Amino acid sequence: MNMNERIAAWNEEAQQCACGHQHRVVDMLIHLEAGAIQRLPGYLSEQGYRQVTVVYDRHTFRAAGSDVLSSIREAGMHVDEIALPENRTGDIIADEAAIVQVMLGVRLESQAVIAVGSGTIHDLVRFVCSKMNKPFLSIPTAASVDGFTSAGAPLIVSGIKQTFQAVPPEAIFADMNILEQAPQVMTAAGFGDMLGKYTSLADWIVSRDLGGEPFCPVAYRMTEEALHTCIDHVQAIAEGRAEGVAVLMDALIVSGISMLIIDHSRPASGGEHHLSHILEMDLMQAGERPVLHGAKVGVACALITVKYKELAQTSGEQVFGIYDQLPEASQLIAWLEQVGGPVTTEQLGVTPEMVEHAFNTAHTLRPRYTGLRYINEVLNTRLG
Incomplete structure (x- = not known):
């Protein structure tokens, strides 16, 4: 079709x-x-x-x-x-x-x-x-x-x-x-935006089960299938071949439609996007270039995956088992590197202080329950 x-x-x-x-x-x-x-x-x-x-x-x-x-x-x-x-x-x-x-x-x-x-x-x-x-x-x-x-x-x-x-x-x-003529860094950013669906979809399960937020299996499946198709064609995307760029653009369009169907960004935006937005604001405040959205999302996805896998092992909450199903952060980084995108915060021009600020405040950016919100409002409060 x-x-x-x-x-x-x-x-x-x-x-x-x-x-x-x-x-x-x-x-x-x-x-x-x-x-x-x-x-x-x-x-x-x-x-x-x-x-x-x-x-x-x-x-x-x-x-x-x-x-x-x-x-x-x-x-x-x-x-x-x-x-x-x-x-x-x-x-x-x-x-x-x-x-x-x-x-x-x-x-x-x-x-x-x-x-x-x-x-x-x-x-x-x-x-x-x-x-x-x-x-x-x-x-x-x-x-x-x-x-x-x-x-x-x-x-x-x-x-x-x-x-x-x-x-x-x-x-x-x-x-x-x-x-096909777009710079590879732009294509890599699109791939980074799609890669972030790993954590956004996992966060949507968490928001459904812990936050009682609306959940739509149709929109979930659309986004999940688009993500997996991108991963299946990562080499073609990395080489900038017509087949790879077409698959990526198709996936990006589908991800947008999944948000449109429910009139909300829940399928495609979770803690990784919230981190990205805080980093963007901090870069702008520092007078630095904010970097492509998808580039920040890809790196943020790898960073938050480490935290989420730790949460799955230590929280005792059954719902956080969804985070154990995420790819390892090392695999996410390898995919980002393969397509030619940045893989570290240093490559984004982001300082360690900006990263710490993002992890401490990004959960306040949207009224949405995520693993990041749990870490800050429940886990850190309990430890503090």
Whole structure:
């Protein structure tokens, strides 16, 4: 089945699911193929969009933005452009200033907004589209993150990383010709984001059993299968082969859809993501580059796995046995190294003090029960 047929099957299964969680019907067109962006002008015409806005940065302009703009104009449509500037460390940050820039650049007459880029540009566009009630279209330029299909927008507001529910794209044009040309460090980040599903899925079991939080077996299985498919193709991903990049992008899309179906990030984000967010905020406060999201998640997954396996052996709580089923941290590190991603906090530019701060505070970032929350609120309190 192609992706759109699989979405229909997941929708049907989710609507029959008896988990008690509300399930969103996912209505999204996805083209994951070579030459996907060539379908964009036809789609815009079918939808009756005559005036659109394209958001990019200098890197994604070269990767795809220039071709996207040309093809839309050649089809006789009007295009407004928003070129996002880099900050002093050479990054685009999804903060208040960037939100305002995108919002000011989208005219009221614009009928849709097209994000050309990876995670940050997509988060900004999905948030602005939710506030301006505009359709949002996605053109990924790297298989670097699982947020392309989700509705959540992680943003930095008042220096704090927060996730806001926004809108998913109504269509995604994931062009393999573009994705294959992305730097391997971006592909490695996407793999790191997927690797983090080991601990996020385990944490979801813990949140269900100890925190009484909602749990959906359909969303769980979707994410788990996507993760295992990535591991089965790790060598092809490491070599940047078309087969590997396609598998990775497919998995990232599926992970995003699993979050979309239950309108929550529980399947794909646990203690490892919370650690990553604290490290990102600390790096920004120190004036350092925050590093790719997936790179931080991969390293954080290996770090927290050590703590979780210790917890499984010492806590006496039966539910923490799920952490014993995680791969060894050494195996997680080996996979990250194989695909060309960072494997140590030093490679991320993170200090030991930042790591300690993250382990001590990350559990407060989201109202979600995780092994990390238990370690801080129960285990450390008991020991202290």
